[in-house]
Amino acid sequence: MTADSTAAASQPQEGNVSRSASAGRETNPGKDGQADGAPASDILLSLHGISKHFGPVIALDGVDLDVPSGRITALIGDNGAGKSTLIKVIAGIHEPDRGEIYWNGKRVDIRTPHHATELGVATVYQDLALCDNLDIVANMFLGLEQRRHGLLDETPMELKAKETLASLSVTSVRSIRQPVGSLSGGQRQSVAVARAVMGDAKLVIMDEPTAALGVSQTAMVLELIQRLAASGIAVIVISHNLIDVFSVADRMAILYLGRLVSAGPASDYDRQSAVEIMTTGGLSERENGAHGAEAAV
Ligand SMILES: Nc1ncnc2c1ncn2[C@@H]1O[C@H](COP(=O)(O)OP(=O)(O)OP(=O)(O)O)[C@@H](O)[C@H]1O
Numbered sequence: 001m002t003a004d005s006t007a008a009a010s011q012p013q014e015g016n017v018s019r020s021a022s023a024g025r026e027t028n029p030g031k032d033g034q035a036d037g038a039p040a041s042d043i044l045l046s047l048h049g050i051s052k053h054f055g056p057v058i059a060l061d062g063v064d065l066d067v068p069s070g071r072i073t074a075l076i077g078d079n080g081a082g083k084s085t086l087i088k089v090i091a092g093i094h095e096p097d098r099g100e101i102y103w104n105g106k107r108v109d110i111r112t113p114h115h116a117t118e119l120g121v122a123t124v125y126q127d128l129a130l131c132d133n134l135d136i137v138a139n140m141f142l143g144l145e146q147r148r149h150g151l152l153d154e155t156p157m158e159l160k161a162k163e164t165l166a167s168l169s170v171t172s173v174r175s176i177r178q179p180v181g182s183l184s185g186g187q188r189q190s191v192a193v194a195r196a197v198m199g200d201a202k203l204v205i206m207d208e209p210t211a212a213l214g215v216s217q218t219a220m221v222l223e224l225i226q227r228l229a230a231s232g233i234a235v236i237v238i239s240h241n242l243i244d245v246f247s248v249a250d251r252m253a254i255l256y257l258g259r260l261v262s263a264g265p266a267s268d269y270d271r272q273s274a275v276e277i278m279t280t281g282g283l284s285e286r287e288n289g290a291h292g293a294e295a296a297v
């Protein structure tokens with residue numbers, strides 16, 4: 001979190017508004033072309049011209065987006081803007097109609113969720129898909145159980161579960177043998193994230209991770225998101241809560257009616273400008289004559 005983004009979140013600043021709403025172009029490109037100084041070699045995922053329609057509905061229209069490792073990219077937009085569709089394309093659930101996906105600079109077709117997992121994409125969906133009646137270890141290893149002579153091999157699974165939670169600095173869980181149903185919302189979210197990163201996740205996508213959480217649990221999950229990025233993982237967060245978004249995001253990507261109308265360093269935006277772009281596509285700005293820039297991050 002930068003001091004700038006915190007200030008912007010709590011106190012919209014006029015100067016910032018006109019700068020960022022003016023088309024969502026990169027306003028401060030670094031010498032390597034990446035606006036916040038991230039070297040191009042840090043780009044883990046690159047989407048080029050991704051389009052997807054469902055019957056007559058154009059859910060995604062030529063989306064270009066770069067997602068760097070070690071950074072938190074907030075994907076925001078109004079209801080129906082295409083956020084979930086975009087992450088489902090990355091997670092191998094939807095095949096795009098058009099466009100190209102590059103992973104570490106290499107062209108890939110992500111056709112199945114399994115392929116996405118193999119690449120290192122871990123998605124934490126809003127409903128978390130945890131089993132309340134099973135304990136933390138069982139949830140983390142659901143479908144990935146380790147066996148020995150046909151029996152569950154609990155010791156290595158417990159060790160790995162402990163290690164993973166510790167690596168995420170999740171310390172509030174009393175016992176890894178506690179049923180998930182007895183955990184708080186923030187702890188459940190932590191278990192879901194731990195499950196996601198237990199494999200070799202390079203990109204973690206979180207859909208509305210704080211939607212159902214209270215203040216302190218939200219803070220805990222936001223910290224966890226920052227720790228993931230600090231460990232070098234690329235993170236994409238979808239959230240309607242712009243206070244949360246601005247408290248963690250390094251980069252912003254704003255979808256409007258299926259188009260990526262604005263993208264850039266979070267410090268170029270504040271809540272007011274972000275809302276304006278989310279609701280108008282940024283087209284109300286007179287200097288934006290380009291029908292909303294297809295901004296590559
Ligand atoms: N499986 C589907 N079949 C038909 N239309 C779909 C399908 N999935 C999404 N859409 C349509 O695509 C558009 C984008 O939907 P999407 O779910 O990606 O939006 P979103 O940005 O995630 O919205 P929200 O903030 O409400 O979750 C919407 O108009 C939606 O109705």
Ligand SMILES: [Mg+2]
Nearest residue numbers: 080083084085
């Ligand atoms: Mg959605």
